[in-house]
Structures are given as C-alpha cells and as structure tokens.
Amino acid sequence: MNKEIILIKNGELALKGLNRSTFEEVMIKNIKRKLKPFGNFSVKRAQSTITIEPMDDNFDMSIALEQMQYIFGIAAFSKALVCEKDINDILSRGPSYLADALSGVKTFKVEAKRSDKSFPLTSPEISKLMGGELLKKYKHLSVDVHNPECVVTVEIRDFAAYVRAGQIRGAGGLPVGTAGKAAILISGGIDSPVAAYMMAKRGVALSAIHFASPPYTSPRAEQKVRELLEKVSAYSGPIRLGVVPFTEIQEQIAKNCPEEFFTLIMRRMMMRISCILAENSGCLALITGESLGQVASQTLPALAVTDEVCTMPVLRPAIGMDKEEIIKISKKIDAFDISIQPYEDCCTVFTPKHPKTRPTVLQCIEAEKALDIDALISRAVENTEFSYVE
Numbered sequence: 001m002n003k004e005i006i007l008i009k010n011g012e013l014a015l016k017g018l019n020r021s022t023f024e025e026v027m028i029k030n031i032k033r034k035l036k037p038f039g040n041f042s043v044k045r046a047q048s049t050i051t052i053e054p055m056d057d058n059f060d061m062s063i064a065l066e067q068m069q070y071i072f073g074i075a076a077f078s079k080a081l082v083c084e085k086d087i088n089d090i091l092s093r094g095p096s097y098l099a100d101a102l103s104g105v106k107t108f109k110v111e112a113k114r115s116d117k118s119f120p121l122t123s124p125e126i127s128k129l130m131g132g133e134l135l136k137k138y139k140h141l142s143v144d145v146h147n148p149e150c151v152v153t154v155e156i157r158d159f160a161a162y163v164r165a166g167q168i169r170g171a172g173g174l175p176v177g178t179a180g181k182a183a184i185l186i187s188g189g190i191d192s193p194v195a196a197y198m199m200a201k202r203g204v205a206l207s208a209i210h211f212a213s214p215p216y217t218s219p220r221a222e223q224k225v226r227e228l229l230e231k232v233s234a235y236s237g238p239i240r241l242g243v244v245p246f247t248e249i250q251e252q253i254a255k256n257c258p259e260e261f262f263t264l265i266m267r268r269m270m271m272r273i274s275c276i277l278a279e280n281s282g283c284l285a286l287i288t289g290e291s292l293g294q295v296a297s298q299t300l301p302a303l304a305v306t307d308e309v310c311t312m313p314v315l316r317p318a319i320g321m322d323k324e325e326i327i328k329i330s331k332k333i334d335a336f337d338i339s340i341q342p343y344e345d346c347c348t349v350f351t352p353k354h355p356k357t358r359p360t361v362l363q364c365i366e367a368e369k370a371l372d373i374d375a376l377i378s379r380a381v382e383n384t385e386f387s388y389v390e
C-alpha cells in the first residue's frame with residue numbers, strides 16, 4: 001500500500017541558530033494540538049523538515065493538510081509519497097502517485113534533493129530518470145525547466161525517499177508561544193482581531209480582554225467578540241477571555257467629567273484595568289487595534305495620554321496600516337463578515353460631540369479627578385468573568 005505523509009518546511013525558524021530546536025519543539029506541540037481531533041499520527045523532525053505520518057486509516061489527510069495553513073512557523077508544506085531509498089521503488093510507484101497532480105498540467109520539471117550523500121545516484125541522475133519515467137507514462141506532458149506548471153520533487157533523506165508535486169505556502173511567522181504572551185483588547189470591530197492575528201504571527205500567545213457595558217451594549221455584542229476570537233484562535237490556539245463590567249465606569253465618567261475628555265478617560269480606565277488583568281495572567285504586553293489618525297483617540301497626543309497610565313508595553317501592529325490593508329487581513333482570517341455586523345461597542349456609548357484631539361496628560365489628570373479611580377478599577381477587576389474561546 002502507498003504510504004503518504006505531510007512534509008513541513010520551517011521558515012524563519014531556520015535562522016534561529018541555537019534556539020532553533022526550542023522553536024521547532026513549540027511548533028510541533030502546536031501541530032499536535034491542531035491535529036489531535038483528526039486521528040492518530042506521529043510527528044518527527046529531521047534536518048529542518050518535520051514529517052507527519054498517519055498512524056491509522058481514519059486519519060484524514062486532506063483535513064490535516066488544510067489545518068497546516070493555520071500553524072505559524074511553517075514556510076511550506078505538502079503531502080508526499082514515502083518510498084524506499086531505492087531508485088526502482090521510486091520510479092515504479094512515484095509516477096502513478098502523481099497522477100492527480102499532473103492531470104491538469106502540460107509542463108513539469110523534476111527536482112531531486114539528496115541529503116543522504118551515500119545514495120548511489122546524484123541529484124541530476126535522479127531527476128533525469130524520474131523525468132523520463134513521467135514522460136513515458138503521461139503522454140500529454142513535456143518538460144519545461146524554466147517555467148513549469150508543476151514541480152515534482154524527489155527527496156532522498158535519512159530514513160526514506162519522498163515524492164511530491166508542488167507545495168503549499170504556509171502561514172509564515174514564528175510558532176505561537178515562542179514570544180511570550182500578550183493580552184489583546186478586543187472590541188467587535190475590524191481592527192482588533194487583525195491586531196491579535198498579527199501578533200500571534202510573531203509568536204505571541206494570546207489572552208483577551210473585552211469591556212462590556214450592559215444594558216448599553218447587548219449580549220449579542222459579547223457573542224460577536226467570541227466569534228471573532230474563534231477565528232483568531234484557529235491560528236493562536238485557545239484564548240482565555242476576560243469580560244470586564246464597564247457600565248459603572250462609563251456612567252461615572254459621563255456624570256462627572258468634562259464631555260470632550262469622555263473617550264480619553266474611558267481609554268485610560270481601560271488601559272489601567274487591562275494592565276492589571278494582563279499581569280495577573282502572565283502577559284508581558286497589551287495589544288490594541290489602533291491605527292494612527294483613524295479616530296480622535298488615535299492621534300499621537302491621544303496615544304501618549306493613554307500610554308501614560310500603562311505599566312507594560314502596548315503593541316499596536318496596525319498603527320501604520322490603512323483601513324484597506326487591515327480589511328484585507330480581516331478577510332483573509334475570515335473575520336470580516338462577523339466584524340461588520342452592527343452591534344454597539346462600549347466605545348460608542350457616551351461619545352463626545354467634540355472629542356479632544358490634542359489632549360495633554362495634565363489635562364486628563366485634571367479631568368478625571370472627580371472619579372474614585374482606584375475603587376472603580378478594583379470593582380471592575382474583581383467582577384471580570386473569564387472563559388475560554390477555541
């Protein structure tokens with residue numbers, strides 16, 4: 001019977017020198033978690049390639065292959081036929097294994113890679129033999145070494161030879177978990193899920209914080225946030241979500257502070273609470289979906305005012321991006337259609353008619369003096385409710 005495996009190539013990982021082994025271990029752990037629901041399999045690594053081998057007939061190769069697109073750290077992946085390290089076996093079973101891949105194309109070339117230098121044939125010799133065999137079997141094909149529609153690869157490795165056609169580009173980035181953990185401040189909008197995805201792509205594991213202001217915001221808005229996090233967790237793995245009760249704080253701000261500062265003070269409160277929650281859950285930074293100049297609270301003076309209350313770095317991966325660019329990623333991760341559903345966010349409650357666009361820290365401190373900040377924060381932190389999204 002033909003045994004098929006998945007071959008995975010590391011991307012940036014290859015550059016990590018001594019850390020490489022740790023990075024690969026994290027990536028393998030992420031792959032295992034991702035594939036667990038789909039049957040028994042074994043994962044091995046050798047020479048910057050990871051192989052996934054099905055261990056029973058129930059293992060669904062095409063689902064497994066699809067899942068690989070969600071694993072950061074993978075540069076490229078493909079399925080491949082496992083052959084003996086014997087040219088006769090490669091030439092007798094390889095061509096028929098490639099039937100599907102070659103049926104829709106007219107031109108191909110063969111690339112041979114030989115990491116086992118004791119193999120009796122050189123790479124050009126292997127390519128030539130395989131090419132000849134394919135031309136004999138598939139009369140519609142011709143060889144095009146410069147611009148082939150399909151690249152057939154024969155790899156001779158330590159324990160086996162692999163035959164494959166083409167490969168799929170992986171998600172890139174670094175394995176989630178290799179860059180520590182950060183907390184995404186998630187609203188129901190377009191930008192924050194994209195920001196979360198972008199940081200996960202750089203290896204950051206995620207935890208999430210959402211501010212809800214019932215009855216001004218509906219349970220459906222919270223549900224929307226969960227659905228967005230589900231899309232992100234396809235890449236990042238499970239996310240612990242804390243939902244912070246924010247009604248009292250917003251009402252107090254609306255009642256006691258000057259209107260033009262409502263949004264800034266609200267954001268300062270969000271940041272203070274987020275830093276505490278983030279620290280409690282082992283996070284090293286906050287993440288927001290802010291983009292420079294997008295709204296009044298995202299000008300440089302406004303960002304300075306919100307950062308002033310933060311006790312950890314605030315990562316804003318979308319800061320230099322246009323809405324168009326953000327939307328492109330939002331669609332790619334399948335979040336866009338959820339984000340555009342119309343539900344109130346707490347940010348849209350009590351919005352000032354003329355928000356302050358060049359605030360100073362001193363003005364803000366003055367404007368929020370009427371609040372019992374510590375008491376408000378500790379009640380919000382104490383009453384935050386946690387659950388997992390995956």
Ligand code: ATP
Nearest residue numbers: 185186187189190191192209210211288289290347
């Ligand atoms: P988004 O599209 O992510 O909602 P936005 O452009 O609407 O962003 P704002 O509403 O000003 O911008 O919010 C800026 C950032 O503040 C968001 O990207 C998000 O990180 C955070 N944020 C806003 N509202 C909330 C909320 N209710 N809970 C948690 N974080 C929030």
Ligand code: MG
Nearest residue numbers: 187189345347
């Ligand atoms: Mg928003």
